[in-house]
Amino acid sequence: MVIGSDPLVGDNSSSASADGAQPRLTRRSLPIALLRARESVMAKFRPMLAKHDMNEQQWRVIRILGEAGELDATELADRALVLAPSLTRMIKSLKTRKLIALRKDKQDGRRTLISITPAARQLIAEISPESLQIYRDLERSFGVEDMERLLDLLEAVVKA
Amino acid sequence: MVIGSDPLVGDNSSSASADGAQPRLTRRSLPIALLRARESVMAKFRPMLAKHDMNEQQWRVIRILGEAGELDATELADRALVLAPSLTRMIKSLKTRKLIALRKDKQDGRRTLISITPAARQLIAEISPESLQIYRDLERSFGVEDMERLLDLLEAVVKA
DNA sequence: ACTATTTGATTAACATGTTAAATAAAACCA
DNA sequence: TGGTTTTATTTAACATGTTAATCAAATAGT
Numbered sequence: 083m084v085i086g087s088d089p090l091v092g093d094n095s096s097s098a099s100a101d102g103a104q105p106r107l108t109r110r111s112l113p114i115a116l117l118r119a120r121e122s123v124m125a126k127f128r129p130m131l132a133k134h135d136m137n138e139q140q141w142r143v144i145r146i147l148g149e150a151g152e153l154d155a156t157e158l159a160d161r162a163l164v165l166a167p168s169l170t171r172m173i174k175s176l177k178t179r180k181l182i183a184l185r186k187d188k189q190d191g192r193r194t195l196i197s198i199t200p201a202a203r204q205l206i207a208e209i210s211p212e213s214l215q216i217y218r219d220l221e222r223s224f225g226v227e228d229m230e231r232l233l234d235l236l237e238a239v240v241k242a
Numbered sequence: 243m244v245i246g247s248d249p250l251v252g253d254n255s256s257s258a259s260a261d262g263a264q265p266r267l268t269r270r271s272l273p274i275a276l277l278r279a280r281e282s283v284m285a286k287f288r289p290m291l292a293k294h295d296m297n298e299q300q301w302r303v304i305r306i307l308g309e310a311g312e313l314d315a316t317e318l319a320d321r322a323l324v325l326a327p328s329l330t331r332m333i334k335s336l337k338t339r340k341l342i343a344l345r346k347d348k349q350d351g352r353r354t355l356i357s358i359t360p361a362a363r364q365l366i367a368e369i370s371p372e373s374l375q376i377y378r379d380l381e382r383s384f385g386v387e388d389m390e391r392l393l394d395l396l397e398a399v400v401k402a
Numbered sequence: 403a404c405t406a407t408t409t410g411a412t413t414a415a416c417a418t419g420t421t422a423a424a425t426a427a428a429a430c431c432a
Numbered sequence: 433t434g435g436t437t438t439t440a441t442t443t444a445a446c447a448t449g450t451t452a453a454t455c456a457a458a459t460a461g462t
Contacts, residue, residue: 108306108321112380112389113287113298115396116280117323122400123273128450137450138273139418146268156440161268163277168418170442175417192427192440220272224402228395229272235392236275240282242384288420297420299448316410328448330412335447352410352457 112239126220130212134205139164141209143172144181144198148206152197154187181205272399286380290372294365299324301369303332304341304358308366312357314347341365 108114124138131141142162147153150161159169173196176182181202187193198206221229268274284298291301302322307313310321319329333356336342341362347353358366381389 107309108302110393112377112393113280113283114302114323115393116276116283119396119399120273120276120280121323123276127273132451137417142268142274149267154440163274163281165419165421166441167420167443171418190428190440194441217272220402224399228398231391232395232399233270233272233275235388235395236279238388239279239384239392242380292421297447314410325449325451326411327413327450331448350410350458354411 123220126216127213130216131209134209136205136209139168140172140176143169143176144202145206147182147196147198148203152195154193154195156193158196283380286376287373290376291369294369296365296369299328300332300336303329303336304362305366307342307356307358308363312355314353314355316353318356 128138131138136144139162143158143164146158146162153161155166155169155173159166162169164172173182173184173194177184180199183197183199185195187195288298291298296304299322303318303324306318306322313321315326315329315333319326322329324332333342333344333354337344340359343357343359345355347355
């Protein structure tokens with residue numbers, strides 16, 4: 083009998099079976115559900131960002147700096163949810179595009195302090211209204227209450 | 243007056259201000275909240291997967307094949323939430339590791355049909371109980387009801 | 403049958419993700 | 433003070449993400 087190409091399970095019930103030894107079905111897997119939701123949401127924003135020659139990571143970095151002002155690299159990486167090596171590479175390209183400015187921390191020579199330029203503020207001013215519009219469309223079709231509930235649960239799962 | 247390094251906003255209220263032209267504060271931004279939640283959850287699984295020389299994408303591909311049986315590349319990429327070019331590269335490495343087998347679709351010469359090997363089933367049998375344990379710990383600390391609510395909302399936002 | 407179009411998969415090029423190692427400056431401490 | 437440890441950042445190496453281009457096979461339309 084050939085088992086090599088048979089599915090592990092035959093149905094799609096939402097919980098693991100009694101023996102507990104098979105993988106959680108992907109339909110109700112939290113990591114996959116989070117990824118799918120993220121992809122679905124970002125798909126609505128990406129084309130708009132692309133128009134402005136921005137990817138999502140760059141947009142996160144720029145807007146975090148816009149909100150917080152000057153930050154050191156570690157703090158920025160933390161808040162923008164990018165890894166330090168990624169940020170190092172992004173800094174080079176954003177500096178070339180004159181969207182950020184760098185300076186050394188005089189109190190702590192290890193730290194690089196990063197801030198955005200007026201050009202980046204201009205970019206934020208252009209992107210923000212479009213972003214907000216997309217967000218509001220999403221809120222309208224998803225529901226404001228569900229959006230709030232979802233954000234609360236997402237915040238809670240981070241703390242769990 | 244220096245404005246180049248001043249924050250765009252001084253507070254962290256959860257909604258955009260009346261003029262509506264500034265970026266949604268990252269705290270209550272759905273894309274960022276989804277990313278943060280995903281990072282937080284995956285951080286619990288990654289070390290376990292690393293023990294088995296698996297990254298999350300490979301684990302998604304293997305378990306999808308384990309559940310569904312043989313799939314063509316497009317269907318697999320779709321279900322495992324990886325892009326086609328990524329899957330192409332992953333296939334090479336997974337084939338080298340003898341975790342998957344490939345064959346041409348005889349009805350449609352364009353399609354590559356992919357299935358997992360017994361070795362991959364063995365791997366799934368090793369990883370699944372550990373994965374389930376981590377998942378149950380998360381459920382315990384997050385709450386089963388909230389988990390269900392969150393999964394429902396994530397499913398809903400994909401459809402929105 | 404023949405061409406044009408569509409589709410499945412791969413390749414290319416560049417960006418970020420991920421882990422480990424290297425580097426330099428700061429903090430610690432005997 | 434001098435040596436060790438910690439911390440901030442960068443580099444390296446390899447994997448995946450992303451978009452566009454390419455290629456081959458199937459389909460559609462004439």
